[in-house]
Amino acid sequence: MRKLFQRHETYVLVIILLFSVIITSVNHNFLTLENALDLLKSYSFTGIMAIGVLFVLISGGIDISFAAVATIAEYVTVLIVLRIGGSMITAFAFAVLIGAALGAVNGLLIYRFKIPPIITTIATMNVYYGLLIVITRGKWIYALPDCFRSFAEIRVGSFGVQDGSAFGVSVVTIIWFLLLIAAAVLLRYTRLGRSIYAVGGDKISAERVGFRVGRVQVFVYAFMGTMAAIAGIVQALLVQTVAPNSIVGKELDVIAAVVLGGASLAGGVGTVFGTFLGVMLLAIVQNGMTLMKVSAVWYDVFVGLVVILSVGFSSYKQKKQQSSSKIDIRESAPSAGVSADTLQES
């Protein structure tokens, strides 16, 4: 029980419950299965990118370019599938290839030239996104391949009919959850996963134990690229159009969600479950504000406040724990079998 209270995830969960109660008391539509499934669907895009960001943060790095990578993967993949045809499998395969390659470039730059990750990825973001705009002239794609349309409609389960349409667990939610499970297993039960924590904890120690720090870094950024690319396709599935400027600008929201979930910008710390909760908290704040009819312009303010409160409280708590190393200053140690109570009685 005490362990539970030492975990960051517990606090995020408490905040989520608190918000849920407040929002529900204003608008009963919040706490419905339909709304929940809808949130899980529309936030799968943010959630998938968050998985990648989590990996980068654990390794002690940061990536700003992932939104640009997601856009490129989305745009180029849709163009390819429109040109040569193919199924969703081809689409995901192309997207993953593009995303992994662009991410790996980040990783290689960071490892080879020892440029700080934030500088590297700001630069590559500009290069990637700039090139996309130059080449496409910022044109939107309205007519997606047919497979995008039919795939997006797949859902599992049917929970009733409202306004004439059935609702269930969307295919994109399923993709998100599968990725969450895969990421959790990778982080917890594989050597690669543990090496990411090791590198984030202490790079020099990791090198000394025999981890290939360079490989870990390249993997982490390539993984980030891959997640971004998948998120890009999910975005296309969700909105059924491709706009070169619709994703870029969302980077900080995603990073905020991951940090909300307990990952540390200093590296070495973070869990998949925490990240999921962080994304959901963000989703609930945004959705709740809409349901409570608060103007959307307040959204950023609230997100900022929630980040400060949640992360601040958790850090403060940790600091208190560290400084309270107790020393036994009793006159003499109680001998075995004699408790303080029996001493008082005698």
Added chain:
Amino acid sequence: MKSKRGSMDTLFLSMRHINKQYTGVKALDDVEFSIREGEIHCLAGTNGSGKSTLVKIISGVEQPEAGAQIEIAGEPAGQLNSMDSIRHGIEVIYQDLSLFPNLSVQENIAMSELVSSKTQWVSWKKAHTIAVEAMDKIGVSIPLDQTVSRLSMADRQLVAICRALTKDVRLLIMDEPTTALTKKEVDALLSVVVDLKKKGIATLFISHKLNEVMQVAERVTVLRDGVKIGCYPSSELDDKKIEYYMTGTTTVYTPYHVMPDTSGAPVLELDGLSKEGNFKDISMSVYPGEIVGITGLLGSGRTELALSIFGLNPPDEGTMRIDGEPVVIDTVKQAVSHGIAYVPENRLVEGLVLDQSVGKNVVMTVLDRMLTASKCIDVQQVDRSIARWVRELKIKVPSVDSAVKTLSGGNQQRVVLAKWIATEPKLFILDNPTVGIDIAAKTSIHEVIKHLAAEGVGVIIISDEIAEVLYTCNRVLVMNRGRILKQFISSEANEEEIQRYIESHAV
């Protein structure tokens, strides 16, 4: 013993013509070194003698210059990288321990095993078994799920040792292993090393506490200024001889006998100072020119008391007087304005900005006193001041612009000292000032402290080493369980007496 890997007389490692140069400084000059299978060997030398560099070459972290010959188990080994070394069964426990602060004790111990295991999958059950077995080997128990960043230095050391023991080790190298350990823990460690020897595993110690290591070492190799002075059977060596080989001179311990000036008020006077869970009823005083030592086992509340005086751990009860005036010190800023300086034990993390230059660290505390009329920093005065302290404290550094993290432990400690001496304090508190540094640097740090006291500064030295407080202080206070139990007058006490007293109160 049929599984014995060759006789005890065969060389496990032999190195010849080892040269290494760092930006103009010759770290190793044609050094030759060898260690037999199952031998317990000691590598001794002062700061900058090249012993750390030699270890880095053995462990494959650094490569020697061309012409080097390295043989492992009779086979030429060529250029070693760190993976080669590990494969040959060479494990190093560095002074910084190379642990992962964000991971659990269990995972830290099982980490080497994880890196070298054939499967990609991690078995937490196996990790648990490995950790428990390693701890059993040296007879300690630390909660396995505790995060390493929350452990004390002593426990971290034990975790690092446990990790090294999880591999098929042929040569275990320990860089200053005994510094953060209590006597009991050191004894346990040394008995482990003797155990390992029986299994044919060699141990190379790099330690400044030569007396402890000598109980078990067979040969001692001494380096001075990158040159090998010799390799001696330890039975032929005593403290004096080894010190002579290491430094080229013999130092005489001069007890501190300057009488403090008790005519006025004490610099510091504590009356019934208490802090819940830290210490209780502490009453003591320090006069100008007096050096007071505080000793006791790890966890006796000494450090917590020091932090309270320095404003980092405000006490719950009691009064504190500076120069006879009652004061309340809740922040470091107040402490500094009252003329208190504090050099922490964990100098690496608490006392220095490691990435900044030596110069910037030295003047960090006094920058606000070096302003021009227009309130800008007076660069010339800063440069003069840096040059003065680097010279006075004999800080060995290629340039004052080098980052502090590139210095050896002893030199880093001197930078911390310089930083605080520059504030011209009235009361100077030093927490284990010479942990992990060698005899020569230690003596020079003691000289600096005595010199300061002779000029009228009140000094408190906290140390595990009884000899250190006994020979540098006027009085020695023994703390246990957050209380001051007894006071010894240095000129009337001896080491054994104090040691016995502490052990009789140990739990």
